[in-house]
Amino acid sequence: MTDLRYPIGPETLDTPVAESLRDLEDAPARFREAVRGLDDGQLDTPYRPGGWTVRQVIHHMVDSHMNGYCRTRFALTEDTPAVKSYDEKAWAELPDARTLPVEVSLGVFEGLQHRWVELFRSLTPEQWKRAYRHSERGLVTMEEQASSYAWHCRHHAAHIARLRERMGWK
Numbered sequence: 001m002t003d004l005r006y007p008i009g010p011e012t013l014d015t016p017v018a019e020s021l022r023d024l025e026d027a028p029a030r031f032r033e034a035v036r037g038l039d040d041g042q043l044d045t046p047y048r049p050g051g052w053t054v055r056q057v058i059h060h061m062v063d064s065h066m067n068g069y070c071r072t073r074f075a076l077t078e079d080t081p082a083v084k085s086y087d088e089k090a091w092a093e094l095p096d097a098r099t100l101p102v103e104v105s106l107g108v109f110e111g112l113q114h115r116w117v118e119l120f121r122s123l124t125p126e127q128w129k130r131a132y133r134h135s136e137r138g139l140v141t142m143e144e145q146a147s148s149y150a151w152h153c154r155h156h157a158a159h160i161a162r163l164r165e166r167m168g169w170k
Helices: 017-035 054-077 088-093 095-099 102-121 142-167
Strands: 131-134 138-141
Touching: 017 054, 017 102, 017 142, 054 088, 054 095, 054 102, 054 131, 054 142, 088 095, 138 142
Parallel strands: none
Antiparallel strands: 131 138
């Protein structure tokens, strides 16, 4: 059986920038399609045993990508800034992530991704090499940042898609 935690395999940091930007740009539509037609009971179903619900995954995408967007801006305006991680599991357990309609986060995600992709598209070759120092991951360049978050989009969209397949939700 495939590892339900990593339906597309482990994270990659070497996706070409153009491909990463396409993935980041397409992500809002991919997530809207992933949850299309799901009712509250389905949205509150974990994508795997011990995993987050579909609803939590959608809200997590905004939490994660807001942090990533801010880290990008720090790296572009400061000299190798230090950034800290956040407790994504604890954030996913907060009441808003457990109960709010997914549409709230889908709208935020759509606007956020649009801004982030446009910012990435404006970067010069030198700016793509800029980096921040993450408290857990170490030095992360803008190229690696784009690749990581593009993988993140594919990863969580696949969680939802595979759950729909397993459950027979059309």
